[in-house]
Amino acid sequence: MLHHPPRTAPGLPTSVLPDRSGPVPLARFGDRVATGLLDVTDDPAALDSTGFWAVRADFEGRLTCARFADVRHEPVPAPVPGAWHGPAPEDWTSSLDRAAYTAAVTRVREHIAAGEVYQANLCRVLAAPVPASADVDALAALLARGNPAPYASTLRLPAHGVEVACASPELFLRRDGRTVLSGPIKGTGRTEADLLEKDYAENVMIVDLVRNDLGRVCATGSVTVPDLCAVEKHPGLVHLVSAVRGELRAGTGWPGLLGAAFPPGSVTGAPKESALEIIRALETAPRGPYCGGIGWVDADRGTGELAVGIRTFWIERDPDGDTGPGRAATLRFGTGAGITWGSDPEGEWRETELKASRLLAIASGTYDEHGSGRTVTDGPDCTVTDEGVFT
Numbered sequence: 041m042l043h044h045p046p047r048t049a050p051g052l053p054t055s056v057l058p059d060r061s062g063p064v065p066l067a068r069f070g071d072r073v074a075t076g077l078l079d080v081t082d083d084p085a086a087l088d089s090t091g092f093w094a095v096r097a098d099f100e101g102r103l104t105c106a107r108f109a110d111v112r113h114e115p116v117p118a119p120v121p122g123a124w125h126g127p128a129p130e131d132w133t134s135s136l137d138r139a140a141y142t143a144a145v146t147r148v149r150e151h152i153a154a155g156e157v158y159q160a161n162l163c164r165v166l167a168a169p170v171p172a173s174a175d176v177d178a179l180a181a182l183l184a185r186g187n188p189a190p191y192a193s194t195l196r197l198p199a200h201g202v203e204v205a206c207a208s209p210e211l212f213l214r215r216d217g218r219t220v221l222s223g224p225i226k227g228t229g230r231t232e233a234d235l236l237e238k239d240y241a242e243n244v245m246i247v248d249l250v251r252n253d254l255g256r257v258c259a260t261g262s263v264t265v266p267d268l269c270a271v272e273k274h275p276g277l278v279h280l281v282s283a284v285r286g287e288l289r290a291g292t293g294w295p296g297l298l299g300a301a302f303p304p305g306s307v308t309g310a311p312k313e314s315a316l317e318i319i320r321a322l323e324t325a326p327r328g329p330y331c332g333g334i335g336w337v338d339a340d341r342g343t344g345e346l347a348v349g350i351r352t353f354w355i356e357r358d359p360d361g362d363t364g365p366g367r368a369a370t371l372r373f374g375t376g377a378g379i380t381w382g383s384d385p386e387g388e389w390r391e392t393e394l395k396a397s398r399l400l401a402i403a404s405g406t407y408d409e410h411g412s413g414r415t416v417t418d419g420p421d422c423t424v425t426d427e428g429v430f431t
Contacts, residue, residue, distance in 0.1 A: 063175055067094035067108060068116060068194040069336045069345070076109030080200055087294035087344070093337045095346060096195050096202055099303050099327035104202050105337075106195075116184040116192075123178035126404045127168030127371060135325035136164040141392070142385035144322045151318055152381045159245050160309035160318045163376030164392065165325040166400065170371045174355055176205040179403060183207045183353075186402040187275045191347030193334050203355040204329050207399065208347035209274050210281075212304050212333050213297065215344045218288040220258070220297065222250050224306040225272075225348075226378055227280030228391055232271050235280060238382035243269050243280045246378075249305040249312060250284045256300040258286030276398045294337065294344075304348045307331035307376070329354045330374030350374070351399055373400065 065077040074092055082103045087093055091107045136144065141164055148160045180194040189207040196203055211223035226246045227239030247265060255263050263286040272281045288297065308331075309315025335346035357369045375396040377388040 063177070063196055063198060065106070065108075065197050065199075066177065066194070067106065067196070067336070068177070068180060068192075069094075070190075070192060071113050071115055072111060072336070073114055074108035074111045074336075077197070078107045078109050080104060080106045080197065084295040084298055085293065087337045087339055090339050093339060094195050095333065095335055095337055095344075096204060096329060096349075097298070097302060097333040097346075098329055099307075099331040099349075104197065104200060106197055106200075106202075117181055119181040119185060120178065123175065124182055125171055125174070126179070127170055129400070129404045131168040132166050132400060132404075133168070134164050134166050135323070138389055140324075141389050145379050145383055145385040145388050147322060148318060148379040149381060149383060151314075152379075157314040157318060158310045159242055159378055159380045160315040161307045161331075161376050161378050162319070162388070163307070163323060163327060163331065163374050165327065165330065166373045166375065166396065168371050168404075169368045170355065172357075172369055174369055174371065176203045176353065176355055179353060180205040182402050182405070183399070186405075187351070187399055189274070189351060191335070191345070193347065195334060201357070203357075204334060204349075205353045206329075206334050206347065206349060207351040208334070208349060209272070209279065210304075210306065210348040210350055212335070212346045212348045213301060213344070214346075215288075215294075215297070215337075215342070217342050218290075218292075220254060220286055220288055222254065222284045222301070223281055224250050224284070224304070225279045225281050225350075226306055227269070228377075228395065229278055230276070230394065232278050235271070235278070236382070238380050239280055240269055241382070242378050242380050243282055245310045245380075246306050247282045247284060249310045250301075253301045253305060253312075254284060254286040257288055257292045257296050259289050262287035277394060298333075302333065303331060304333065306378075307348060307350065309378070327374055328356075328372065330372075331376070351395070353399075353403060371403065373403070 067074040086105050092111045094106045096104045144162055151157050177194050187207045189209050191208040193206045210225045214221045224246045226243035227235055229235045251263050265284055267283040269280045272279050329349045330352050332349040333346040334349050337344035353373050355369050375392040377391040
């Protein structure tokens, strides 16, 4: 199953909400849009069958595979004035405030000193109320303009509790026949000059972890590292990005590949099992789609591309599925940092703020007739409270 420990095949039952009126199901991946929902399953073996599938795997293991009938290429629609009403900046709350997060960083460093782990990713989840009419596709339109990303996606399955808008810069798995590629990101700064020695060391550690994960299902000697610690520029920051490639052994399908690689090493730590134990002990909220996997699989062509679910918003609604007037929903967003022995607790807190600030500003903004939003990202108007709330 796609759960912790992540070494067995995926397949946790998917929680299905009652059918309800609302936006039609759809999936967007860059300029590829899929409509005409056919069926939904939690069985990863379906990805080796036929058709075009949208995939969402929560960090905790819930897998949703949705097959669509119609797939076409078209640009993400321009934002529509008034279509998205985001939360006020002051409405955001954090699962870990500043004191709790920095204390948790110190605790991770104690685990490292004890030899239990080399690195662990420590995350927190931000939440704010939004109206029942909130539509992730309208938010995705704002993200496409304010924070374009190579693996941007939207997955909207209201009857199945899946409403995700993702602006991920990170490749989890790309598959073309037997060839598989992963692009782990580790190391973040405002500019290249901000990258520290610990960022490079952290990236190399995660590359080794990804090599080992893919080595479990790839042919002996086929796993290589074409790129190591390349600097990539993204809106408001830079990342260190590497690439790991391998050739799947004959007979290995998506269940085996996901079972070996999930959850992504860049958002867990090394060794992965030890890092997951630390994450479970220190984090106070489930990550959900954040740090999981989201993407598409074309089973007919034997291709697919899953992103790591970072820079990701998702909507959670009441279990009864009521979207009637006055019924509020909750918008969530995750942010985190990789902790090593060289980590400074305050510095890691600032990294989580850097990763979140631009996207929270977009989500809390309003689109106007001129195509601009209330998207403060830098400068004197960008402040953070001790509770970790961007204002």
